[in-house]
Amino acid sequence: xxxxxxxxxxxxxxxxxxxxxxxxxxxxxxxxxxxxxxxxxxxxxxxxxxxxxxxxxxxxxxxxxxxxxxxxxxxxxxxxxxxxxxxxxxxxxxxxxxxxxxxxxxxxxxxxxxxxxxxxxxxxxxxxxxxxxxxxxxxxxxxxxxxxxxxxxxxxxxxxxxxxxxxxxxxxxxxxxxxxxxxxxxxxxxxxxxxxxxxxxxxxxxxxxxxxxxxxxxxxxxxxxxxxxxxxxxxxxxxxxxxxxxxxxxxxxxxxxxxxxxxxxxxxxxxxxxxxxxxxxxxxxxxxxxxxxxxxxxxxxxxxxxxxxxxxxxxxxxxxxxxxxxxxxxxxxxxxxxxxxxxxxxxxxxxxxxxxxxxxxxxxxxxxxxxxxxxxxxxxxxxxxxxxxxxxxxxxxxxxxxxxxxxxxxxxxxxx
Amino acid sequence: xxxxxxxxxxxxxxxxxxxxxxxxxxxxxxxxxxxxxxxxxxxxxxxxxxxxxxxxxxxxxxxxxxxxxxxxxxxxxxxxxxxxxxxxxxxxxxxxxxxxxxxxxxxxxxxxxxxxxxxxxxxxxxxxxxxxxxxxxxxxxxxxxxxxxxxxxxxxxxxxxxxxxxxxxxxxxxxxxxxxxxxxxxxxxxxxxxxxxxxxxxxxxxxxxxxxxxxxxxxxxxxx
Numbered sequence: 039x040x041x042x043x044x045x046x047x048x049x050x051x052x053x054x055x056x057x058x059x060x061x062x063x064x065x066x067x068x069x070x071x072x073x074x075x076x077x078x079x080x081x082x083x084x085x086x087x088x089x090x091x092x093x094x095x096x097x098x099x100x101x102x103x104x105x106x107x108x109x110x111x112x113x114x115x116x117x118x119x120x121x122x123x124x125x126x127x128x129x130x131x132x133x134x135x136x137x138x139x140x141x142x143x144x145x146x147x148x149x150x151x152x153x154x155x156x157x158x159x160x161x162x163x164x165x166x167x168x169x170x171x172x173x174x175x176x177x178x179x180x181x182x183x184x185x186x187x188x189x190x191x192x193x194x195x196x197x198x199x200x201x202x203x204x205x206x207x208x209x210x211x212x213x214x215x216x217x218x219x220x221x222x223x224x225x226x227x228x229x230x231x232x233x234x235x236x237x238x239x240x241x242x243x244x245x246x247x248x249x250x251x252x253x254x255x256x257x258x259x260x261x262x263x264x265x266x267x268x269x270x271x272x273x274x275x276x277x278x279x280x281x282x283x284x285x286x287x288x289x290x291x292x293x294x295x296x297x298x299x300x301x302x303x304x305x306x307x308x309x310x311x312x313x314x315x316x317x318x319x320x321x322x323x324x325x326x327x328x329x330x331x332x333x334x335x336x337x338x339x340x341x342x343x344x345x346x347x348x349x350x351x352x353x354x355x356x357x358x359x360x361x362x363x364x365x366x367x368x369x370x371x372x373x374x375x376x377x378x379x380x381x382x383x384x385x386x387x388x389x390x391x392x393x394x395x396x397x398x399x400x401x402x403x404x405x406x407x408x409x410x411x412x413x414x415x416x417x418x419x420x421x422x423x424x425x426x427x428x429x430x431x432x433x434x435x436x437x438x439x440x441x442x443x444x445x446x447x448x449x450x451x452x453x454x
Numbered sequence: 455x456x457x458x459x460x461x462x463x464x465x466x467x468x469x470x471x472x473x474x475x476x477x478x479x480x481x482x483x484x485x486x487x488x489x490x491x492x493x494x495x496x497x498x499x500x501x502x503x504x505x506x507x508x509x510x511x512x513x514x515x516x517x518x519x520x521x522x523x524x525x526x527x528x529x530x531x532x533x534x535x536x537x538x539x540x541x542x543x544x545x546x547x548x549x550x551x552x553x554x555x556x557x558x559x560x561x562x563x564x565x566x567x568x569x570x571x572x573x574x575x576x577x578x579x580x581x582x583x584x585x586x587x588x589x590x591x592x593x594x595x596x597x598x599x600x601x602x603x604x605x606x607x608x609x610x611x612x613x614x615x616x617x618x619x620x621x622x623x624x625x626x627x628x629x630x631x632x633x634x635x636x637x638x639x640x641x642x643x644x645x646x647x648x649x650x651x652x653x654x655x656x657x658x659x660x661x662x663x664x665x666x667x668x669x670x671x672x673x674x675x676x677x678x
Binding site: 055056057069423424425426427429431432433434435443446447448449450453454 | 487488489490493494496497498499500516517519520523524527530531534535536537572573574575576577592594595596597
């Protein structure tokens, strides 16, 4: 399935200018630091912007982008202030994601939406919660201190209630006035700080119509939704990345809820001879193996089987959607890679895959399986290479071209 | 760094023997069907080491049909990658075709490769023909790729078989007949007759007979 037809990325991280057409199965290869993961991130951001920047498992962007640990200015290519990801999807629709960086303040093009948001947050008392997303800031927050003082005052009042409160009236009034002034000044301070701080805006448009705007600030955790217009499209998307540790039981439950578990288990049982079943018993995931009479906890299984289960559970969850696999080969033996390749092929008729890999075996297995199922032309390979001045150059090959090169001259498609 | 890309295992074996005197251990030859080895040697991580250790790499056994596929792959893979001059000498049999025709075909092939949007899309590399060399540059790199076509008159197997027969004073009509029809077969018959079927030895030992041929001297001169 080809949901995304073409991707164009400019000035995102190390990618200055790159564009490529897409197939049902897109395999991204290249040496380290050529931008494979950055391409997956770009796709994730632009497609998930239709769904308030969350994937199908409610994984937030900040969990994948390391927003907490990296200075936000590095998301834009050095010396630039704006990065753009343009994704052409089905029916000639175009999602344009602009990533705008401002060291102080905000870019003119987002001014009105951003200031409206700040004003709204100031009056709706949500400013503090925005500020408090970083636990380190919470400790220093003047509003937090004030709320502690108010709680202290309330408890004092409760104690005093039995006695004569009139004598304390003036003192209480004076304290409340003082607090109110401090609160207003704290809110003003917050407003100013939010306005002046270093920021990264994610502005998404569908066919030039604004659909989402999120902002993240240096030293703040996560991104703040400034604006979100419900779009008519919601493309299910899921990402597997070494940065995210998905809980298999969560995926399992989702599969049970969507009634797709049996299909996946049947495929796994057919392909792994000793695998019988996986189920949840008393809140614990257990695995039944053919050569054992008792089930074993999933945690006892090898990392390869866990990885295979995780990836096999993911794809069916996003039917008519997009799956992003960042280096799925980790911990997997060749046999499991073969199973994974077949799973990818099987699901590719109603799911689009973007896979970054260093594994020649996985690449070859996917090509082999595609060839056997007469689906070679649905595979596209995106090869990345770094030129001497740091520019990332790309090459695209169809599955047929790739297979022919491997057979005729034994090219290593990953490049060196 | 010099890279010779030739048509087959026999060519690689012959050129290895010819270049041995000059390069000895400072030369690496890839005889078999493995472009990945050449890719690795020309890759970013190994390039400087390989350049110092092996100023000459000979790559063969792509087969006649695959020599252009291999050249295309190496151009795409290396153009702009290193700030260096990589010199590729493409050696192929002329099979009776004039050099100019083969060189023009190569030029067309390279031009179409550089304009192939699946290979280069944002920055289109330049190609110029200078003194019979094709000079390829990428706008985002100071590196240069120089390509030169050199042809073997008729074909290598025929040259070797003919020279060996002359040297041995052989007038075997069966081998003579194969010389024009199927030079590979002629080589095989000669190897069977003199070297117990060891074609490799036949090629190596006959190289000395051919080393003063004009085309061999030219190849030698082309390698820096």
